[in-house]
Amino acid sequence: MNKPQPTNEVLNFLKENELFLGLTQQQLETLSSELTEIHVNKGDIIIHENELNDDLYIIKEGEVEITKFNNETNLFHRLNIETKGAVLGEMTLIDNFPRSATVRATQPTTLLVLSIQKLRTLETKKNCFVKWLNYFKKNDMQPIYAIMVQNISKNLAKRLRSTNATAVVALKNELLKAKAHNAMSDLIINTLILLSVYIFSLQLFLFLRSEIVSTTFITIPLMIFLVTPLIYMVRNSGYPLSVYGLTFNNWRRSVYEAIIFTTPVLLLILLCKALLIRYTPSFAGQNLISFSFDLTPVAANAHVSYWVGGLLVFLYLIFVPVQEFLTRGVLQSSFQILLTGRHRTIWAIVLSNLLFSAMHSHVSFAFEFVVMIPGLFWGWMYARHGTLIGVTLSHLIIGAWVLFVVGLL
Template sequence: MTKRHFFIREGDADKALYLIEQGRVEIVKKNPDTGELYTIMQLGAGECIGETSVLEGDVRRTASVRTVEKTVLIKIQMDRMTGRTEFDSIYIKLLSNMARALSGKLSTANHVTISAMQRELETSKARIGMGLFTVNLLFMLGIYTLALQSLNAMVIAFGSNLISLAILALMASVIFVMIRKSGYPLQTFGLTLERWRKVVWDAFLMTIPLLAGIALLKAFVLYTHPEIDDQVFGIVSLFEGGSVNVTFYLYGLAYALFCPVQEFISRSGIQSALQNFLPASRSRVWIAIVLSNLMFSAAHSHVNLTFALLTLFPGLYWGGCTGVSIPFWELPSRI
């Protein structure tokens, strides 16, 4: 028989037994609601098909069978052997072989069923995880939006650095609690020391083109608009009136400490969660990268719109480096 040829159809009253002499076939089941066919298992040379109809009598075919490659079948009409003594020994051997075949198929069917149930369970858990993640994220963004006017006033009174650090600390705390309560291992969200030396080296190499790009952009802006040098790019003096500018060092230290926190929020807390919980698709990674960085940029609106937009592009760069090079979907899921 040629490839993709149906020789048994679900619901038929045919009682023949088929032995596969050469080739391969697959047993398929139709979804009664959609009509879509699902493959249950594949069988190869030396295996038999149609035992249920033979052993149970008037039962119609419970599934369809089709070839998946060029196949040679032996068709045996079992009802023609019934009551004929010359076929008794062959009939008994066939029944014995059918019993063994059914036992093997039952074991395979159990394995397939368990695997399908596990996949469905993981899918359900992922949906629950996505729901909880979305609720918590919307809750944080809602509170932030409602408090935006007050945050703008606090920025004027205390400066943007202090307010930004407080917001980052609060967001990081909430996201860490979300990760712990998700039931997934921390490595699912990229929180692992596995291969840390290679990761640090890769991060160093990836930083070089980003810094080079920023330096070139700065040089271009200064070249075309030299009058804004002291206004935009001026560096705070290390000394004020002969004494050390302690505030400068404190903010520098806080910024250095909170850089990993920012990446934790954007990369582990939002991007990796989206990559794990969104339905599987080719665009899932890029959707997660863009959405996570849009959310993170929006969380800087209390500073000003320009600064919020400027945080978007480095975020997309780092998101692309981590999301494309590291296949999060291959990380272990919940046990």
């Protein structure tokens, strides 16, 4: 610990600091003569929270962190990082309360220390001389202490205005988060209620499956039953439709990627069919390409007339966009907004696909699993661009390839 000489370097350093604006050259020289220079190592505590200390610190070189101790968690929480030129403990100019935070060096740091008590004593000793000098010079030379208090008051006013503006922004953000949480919570609750109704009705669906040609005639009305109330909830959620993927933003890029990423999937499906034909007895003798209008494994060998097949294709073209809107647009988007954390997008994709796969229980367990795999792929595509256009196109192509061209199901 040593007293730095009032060199030009020290004087210029003080002149550049807002706390000392308005001081004359003589006052700066007087002030610098009262400064003490200290050096601290990384991890050293400069100011302890709740201690009584009337020293004011100016960072000459280095960096410190300001932390606050939480009694409930017994942890220190970082409030801010201060570097060269920052003033620490300036509130001692105004009050004598204990320190409100702890200051710790994050690297080797050099500080200039000013004792406020010494400054007040210095001002008292020179007070009579200053009054006498001002009388003859006809000039009001304010004391150093008064100028510093005035400067800190200005800085506090700036901070208060900045804090108010920041508080308003923070409150708006909290309000938006609360709004998002409430809207998405309502949406997911209603979705779960609808899924529960489906599960309770599962026995009825299983009975109907044995009486009709294709389970598509069950699935599509089921989708309509689920989507209709969800559309109403989406419209009244207070969020734009773009949040739910109903937007043309990035549609060109999403379509381009849908074609690029879907092509190798089609080849992979064809390879799976070839392997099944070669190694699985139930597929032995089948053609690699077998056009079919059937949409389910239940009616794989049933005769389907052309008009029924055409109707199934038409319903499929309607069914896929509805399916994507429900799974990706409503469920995945809602989970992405509601969930927090680093992996919220991944969890949103997984959860939305688990719920959607469960809605195919009336077909078969194997079909539930098969639906899950491409669902993860489409969920990833949707998360990249936030529009349903590309992912719906990919779903249409892959679904038509599996059901109508390869005849894998």
